Amino acid sequence: MADRKTDTVVIGGGPGGYAAAFMAADLGQETVIVDPRKNPGGVCLYEGCIPSKMLLHLVKLKHEAESAESWGLSFGKAQVDLDKMRDAKDRVISQLTKGLGQLSKQRHVTHIRGTGKFKDANTLEIAAEGGKTESLTFSHAIVATGSRPVAPPGMKTESNLIMFAEDALSLPEIPNSLLVVGGGYIGLEMGTVYARLGAKVTIVEMTEGLIPGADRDLVKTYQKASRKTFDQIHTHTIVSDLEEKDGKVKVGLRSTEDDNESRERTFDRILLTTGRRPNSDSLGLEHAGITVDEKGFIPVNEKRQTETGHIYAIGDITGAPLLAHKASHEGRVAAEVIAGKKSAYEPATIPAVLYTDPEIAWCGLTEREAAAKGVNVTVTSFPWAASGRAVADNAADGKTKLVVDPESERILGVGIVGRGADSLIAEGALAVEMAALARDVSLTVHPHPTMSETIMEAAEVFHGMATHIYRPAKET
Amino acid sequence: MIKEIKLPEISENVESGSVVNVLVSQGQTIAQDDPIIELETDKAAVEVPASDGGKVTEILVSQGDEIKVGQTILKVETEQAADETASEKEEEAEETESVEEESAEKKTGTAEAKPAGGRTEQDAEQDTAGRTANAGKDTEEAERVPVPAAPSTRRLAREIGVAVEEVSGTGPGGRITTDDVKRHAKNVLGGGQAHGATEEKALPDFSVWGETYREPTSRVRQVTAENTRYSWQTIPHVTQLDEADVTDVEAFRKKHADAAEKAGGKLTVTAILLKIVATALRKFPRFNASLDMRNREIVYKKYVNVGIAVDTDRGLLVPVVRDADRKSIVELSAELSDLASRTRNKKIKPEEMDGGNFTISNLGGIGGTSFTPVVFSPQVAILGVARAETKPVYSDGEFTPRLILPLSLSYDHRVIDGADGARFLHWICTALSEPLYMDLEAKKDG
Numbered sequence: 001m002a003d004r005k006t007d008t009v010v011i012g013g014g015p016g017g018y019a020a021a022f023m024a025a026d027l028g029q030e031t032v033i034v035d036p037r038k039n040p041g042g043v044c045l046y047e048g049c050i051p052s053k054m055l056l057h058l059v060k061l062k063h064e065a066e067s068a069e070s071w072g073l074s075f076g077k078a079q080v081d082l083d084k085m086r087d088a089k090d091r092v093i094s095q096l097t098k099g100l101g102q103l104s105k106q107r108h109v110t111h112i113r114g115t116g117k118f119k120d121a122n123t124l125e126i127a128a129e130g131g132k133t134e135s136l137t138f139s140h141a142i143v144a145t146g147s148r149p150v151a152p153p154g155m156k157t158e159s160n161l162i163m164f165a166e167d168a169l170s171l172p173e174i175p176n177s178l179l180v181v182g183g184g185y186i187g188l189e190m191g192t193v194y195a196r197l198g199a200k201v202t203i204v205e206m207t208e209g210l211i212p213g214a215d216r217d218l219v220k221t222y223q224k225a226s227r228k229t230f231d232q233i234h235t236h237t238i239v240s241d242l243e244e245k246d247g248k249v250k251v252g253l254r255s256t257e258d259d260n261e262s263r264e265r266t267f268d269r270i271l272l273t274t275g276r277r278p279n280s281d282s283l284g285l286e287h288a289g290i291t292v293d294e295k296g297f298i299p300v301n302e303k304r305q306t307e308t309g310h311i312y313a314i315g316d317i318t319g320a321p322l323l324a325h326k327a328s329h330e331g332r333v334a335a336e337v338i339a340g341k342k343s344a345y346e347p348a349t350i351p352a353v354l355y356t357d358p359e360i361a362w363c364g365l366t367e368r369e370a371a372a373k374g375v376n377v378t379v380t381s382f383p384w385a386a387s388g389r390a391v392a393d394n395a396a397d398g399k400t401k402l403v404v405d406p407e408s409e410r411i412l413g414v415g416i417v418g419r420g421a422d423s424l425i426a427e428g429a430l431a432v433e434m435a436a437l438a439r440d441v442s443l444t445v446h447p448h449p450t451m452s453e454t455i456m457e458a459a460e461v462f463h464g465m466a467t468h469i470y471r472p473a474k475e476t
Numbered sequence: 477m478i479k480e481i482k483l484p485e486i487s488e489n490v491e492s493g494s495v496v497n498v499l500v501s502q503g504q505t506i507a508q509d510d511p512i513i514e515l516e517t518d519k520a521a522v523e524v525p526a527s528d529g530g531k532v533t534e535i536l537v538s539q540g541d542e543i544k545v546g547q548t549i550l551k552v553e554t555e556q557a558a559d560e561t562a563s564e565k566e567e568e569a570e571e572t573e574s575v576e577e578e579s580a581e582k583k584t585g586t587a588e589a590k591p592a593g594g595r596t597e598q599d600a601e602q603d604t605a606g607r608t609a610n611a612g613k614d615t616e617e618a619e620r621v622p623v624p625a626a627p628s629t630r631r632l633a634r635e636i637g638v639a640v641e642e643v644s645g646t647g648p649g650g651r652i653t654t655d656d657v658k659r660h661a662k663n664v665l666g667g668g669q670a671h672g673a674t675e676e677k678a679l680p681d682f683s684v685w686g687e688t689y690r691e692p693t694s695r696v697r698q699v700t701a702e703n704t705r706y707s708w709q710t711i712p713h714v715t716q717l718d719e720a721d722v723t724d725v726e727a728f729r730k731k732h733a734d735a736a737e738k739a740g741g742k743l744t745v746t747a748i749l750l751k752i753v754a755t756a757l758r759k760f761p762r763f764n765a766s767l768d769m770r771n772r773e774i775v776y777k778k779y780v781n782v783g784i785a786v787d788t789d790r791g792l793l794v795p796v797v798r799d800a801d802r803k804s805i806v807e808l809s810a811e812l813s814d815l816a817s818r819t820r821n822k823k824i825k826p827e828e829m830d831g832g833n834f835t836i837s838n839l840g841g842i843g844g845t846s847f848t849p850v851v852f853s854p855q856v857a858i859l860g861v862a863r864a865e866t867k868p869v870y871s872d873g874e875f876t877p878r879l880i881l882p883l884s885l886s887y888d889h890r891v892i893d894g895a896d897g898a899r900f901l902h903w904i905c906t907a908l909s910e911p912l913y914m915d916l917e918a919k920k921d922g
Contacts, residue, residue: 342635348622365621375621408649410624435624435651 006032008338009124009138011116011283014042016315016327017144018100023335024142025107032136033109034116034126039101041093043146044324047166050096051089052189055169056355058085059196063357067394080197082171089169112136118284121308125284140310140338143298144331145283147276147316152181152239155272159244162270165190174198175268177231179251181239182273183210188356190271192229196357200231202267204253206238206274213352214360215367217381218399218417222360225397225417229357242270278317295319302344304334312338326350349413351429353422358398361425364413364432365403377413378406380438382458384418386468389449395419400454402438404462409437411459420451427455438462479528480548481512486522487826491637492544493517494695495537505531506552513537513549514822516695520829521790521822530554625652633657638664696791707853712889715848715860718901720908722864723879728911741809745861745881746784746838750808752907753859754780754800755914757834760900764833766854767891774891783832783852784812786819794852795819796832840864846882857887857897859904881908 010021013035114128180191183205195201241252254262298313312334315327336343351363384390384398398418414428442459460466497514511523530552633640645652736743757764780801783794795815838861849860862882868875907914
C-alpha cells in the first residue's frame with residue numbers, strides 16, 4: 001500500500017486517544033487514529049471502567065434487593081446466570097464502541113487497525129491488520145498507548161487460575177474462594193463483584209491499609225460500611241510461593257510486620273491487581289528522540305509535548321494518576337496545542353473514585369497530603385447518619401469531609417465515602433477548581449432531601465454550626 | 477481564495493511590536509516567506525515573512541502602528557482553489573452543537589462539532605512552541621496548592637500571556653478574577669509602570685529658555701531605558717579598573733589575521749578577549765551566575781554564553797555567542813563578524829539576543845581611557861574595554877614602549893565581593909599579557 005500522510009496521528013484509541021483525535025478533527029486537522037481494535041474505546045471500554053461498572057451495577061441491585069428484606073420487601077433468592085450476564089456486558093461494550101466508531105466516521109477521522117512504531121520523528125510504521133505494513137508520515141503525533149497490568153516481581157502467572165482484571169471481567173466462573181492481591185481501585189471493585197456474586201473474597205494489601213493515597217478516615221468508614229462484603233482483609237501482607245495444586249492455588253501470605261510470619265492458604269482463583277506498566281516499550285520511541293523515565297513513562301511538559309516538540313504524549317503513558325478522565329483532558333489539551341491554541345494541562349484536581357459499595361471519592365488536597373506538605377488546613381466533616389436522605393435510603397454509613405484553608409477559607413479538598421459519592425464528588429471538583437470558599441458552598445442552596453446536602457452541611461460545620469449537627473460555637 | 481496573513485509569534489514573551497516599515501504594496505505578488513513588514517519589538521527589529529504567497533489585496537497596517545501577535549497584517553489572493561476553511565471560524569465551529577444520534581454513547585457526552593477542514597495558519601506558531609518545549613517541568617508545579625483562580629480565568633491568563641501565579645487576587649479569599657488578570661496584563665506587560673512605582677517627575681517648560689523639538693523614542697531606546705534603570709536601581713554596582721599589557725597579543729593578532737580572514741571573520745581584540753573571558757568564566761563560576769532574590773539562591777550556569785554589545789543605528793543591541801568556551805579563536809572571530817553584521821542589518825533573530833551570562837562592551841574603537849559599564853540584569857558582571865595606548869613601562873631598569881589596554885569590570889556586589897572582582901580582572905589581564913597563562917590554567921582545570 002502506498003505511503004500515507006496526515007496532519008496528526010493518534011496512537012492508541014482509548015479514552016485519551018479518541019478524545020484527542022476527535023478534538024484534533026474538530027479543530028480542522030486531518031487525523032488518523034491507529035489502534036488494533038475494531039472500534040475506539042481502549043481498555044476503558046473493552047475491559048476496564050465500563051464493563052466493571054455494568055457488573056457493579058448488577059451486584060448493587062442484588063445487594064440492595066437483599067437488604068430490603070428486613071424493611072419488608074423481598075424478591076426471593078437471586079438467580080445468577082453468568083452466560084446472560086456476559087452477553088449483556090458484551091452488548092453494552094459493543095453499543096458504546098460502535099458509537100465511538102460512528103463518531104470517528106462523522107468527524108472523518110481515519111482509523112487504521114494496527115499497532116504503530118516510530119521509524120523516525122516524522123514517520124510511523126504501522127503493522128496493520130492481516131500482516132500488512134504501511135508507513136505514515138505525520139506533522140504531529142499523540143502517543144496514547146496506555147498501560148497494562150503487571151504482576152508482582154518474580155511471580156509466576158501462567159496458571160489459568162491466576163487472573164488479571166481483564167480475565168476477571170470475562171466472568172469465567174464464580175469461584176468458591178478468591179484471593180485478590182492488591183487493595184486499590186481494581187482489586188476492591190472486582191473483589192466486590194465476585195463477593196456479591198457469592199465468592200468468599202480475601203484481599204491482601206502490601207501497605208498499611210486499603211487504598212493507599214486516600215485519607216484513612218474515609219477508608220475506615222468504607223471498611224465499616226462494607227464489613228460484610230469481604231471474607232478477610234490482610235494489610236501489611238505480601239503473597240509468596242504460589243503453586244497450582246489439584247485445581248486450586250496454594251499461596252503463602254506473608255506478613256511484612258510480625259517477623260515475616262507466613263501462613264499457607266488455598267484459593268480457587270487469584271486476581272492480581274498489583275499495578276500497571278506503561279505501554280512504551282515497543283513504540284520505537286528512541287527513533288523519535290524520546291527517552292522514557294526509569295519506570296517507562298514518557299516525560300511531558302504542560303502542553304503535553306515530549307522532548308520531541310511535535311510529538312505529544314497523554315494518558316497513562318505520562319504517569320499518575322492512571323485514570324481515563326485525566327487522559328481525555330490531556331488529549332483535548334494536546335489537540336488544542338497542535339491547532340495553535342494556547343492551551344495547557346493545568347487542572348487543580350483530578351478526582352479519584354472507587355466504584356465500590358459504597359463508593360469512595362476525593363479531589364484536591366487530602367488531609368494526608370496536607371500533613372506531608374506542611375500545609376495548614378482545617379478539616380470539617382459531616383457524618384451521613386445525620387442526613388435524612390441517607391438514613392431513608394439505608395445508606396447511613398457515609399461521611400463527607402472538606403479540607404479548608406483556615407485563612408482564606410478556601411476549599412482545598414473534598415472527600416466523600418457513601419452511596420453515590422462518585423457523582424457527588426463533581427461538586428467538590430468544581431469547588432476546588434473555582435477556588436470556592438466554604439461560605440460559597442454553605443450559601444448555595446442544595447436540594448432536600450439529597451446526599452448533596454452533606455457537602456453543604458460540612459461547609460456549615462467549618463463556620464461552627466450545621467443544621468443537623470450540634471456543636472458549641474467556636475471561641476474566637 | 478483570500479487568505480489573511482497574521483503576525484506570527486515572533487519569540488517567546490513577545491506579544492507585540494511596532495511597524496517600522498511596510499515592505500510590500502497593494503497589487504504586488506509575493507511568495508511565501510517573502511518579508512512583508514519590518515517590525516520592532518522589545519528585543520529586536522525583525523522582518524516578518526509571509527505565511528502564504530499570492531497577490532496582495534489589502535494592507536491593514538501602516539508605519540508606526542503597534543500590532544499584536546495574531547493581528548492581521550494583510551490579505552492575499554492565493555492561487556489555489558478555495559478549500560472550505562477559515563481558521564478564525566474554528567471558535568464558532570467548536571460551539572456549534574448538533575443533536576447526536578442515539579449511538580453517541582453517554583459516557584463521552586461530547587457534543588459533535590462540525591469538522592473544519594484544512595490546516596490552520598497557526599501551525600507556524602505551533603512549531604515555535606514545539607522548539608521551546610521543556611519536558612517534565614510541570615511535576616514540581618503540581619506540588620503546590622493550586623492558584624486560586626477558576627479554570628476559565630487561568631485559560632484567559634494563558635491566552636494573553638500572563639503568569640497567573642503572579643497575579644494578586646482581589647476576590648473573596650484572594651481569588652483571582654478575570655479583571656485581576658486584565659489589570660495585571662495592562663500594568664506589567666503594557667506600560668511597565670507596575671514595578672518601581674517611581675512616578676516620573678514632570679519636566680520643566682524648556683521653551684522658556686529656547687526652542688526645542690521632540691521625537692518619539694524607539695523601542696530599542698525604551699527597552700534600554702527600562703533595562704538600565706532596572707539594573708541601576710536593583711544592582712549595587714562596583715567598578716574595578718585594571719590595565720593589560722597587550723603588546724604580544726597585538727603582535728599575535730596581526731600575525732594570524734589571515735587565518736581568521738579565511739574562516740570568514742576578522743581577528744579582533746574583542747574575539748581574543750571573548751576567548752579569554754569565556755575561559756575566565758569557567759574558572760570563576762560566580763561571574764557566570766544569576767541571583768535569585770525570591771528564593772535566596774544563586775543560579776550557576778554550566779554553559780558559557782557571552783553577550784557582545786553592538787552599536788547600531790537603532791541603538792545598543794547585545795547578540796549572544798553561545799558556548800564561547802568551547803570554540804576556537806578563529807571560530808569566535810567568524811561568529812562575531814557574522815553576529816555583528818546581522819545585528820546591524822536587522823537580520824538578527826530575537827532569540828539570538830537571549831540567554832547571555834556576561835557581557836563585553838568594547839568602546840576602544842571610538843576612544844576613551846576608561847568607563848563604568850552598567851551590568852545587564854540578571855547577569856552579574858560586565859567587562860568594559862577602552863582604547864589601547866602605547867605607554868612607557870618601567871621594567872629591568874628602563875622604560876620600554878608597551879601597548880596597554882585599559883579594562884573596567886562592573887559587577888553586582890550582592891553576588892561578587894571586591895576581592896573576587898580583583899582576582900577575576902587580574903586573571904584576565906595576566907591571560908592577555910601572557911597568552912600561555914590561560915592554557916596553563918585551563919588544562920589544570922581539566
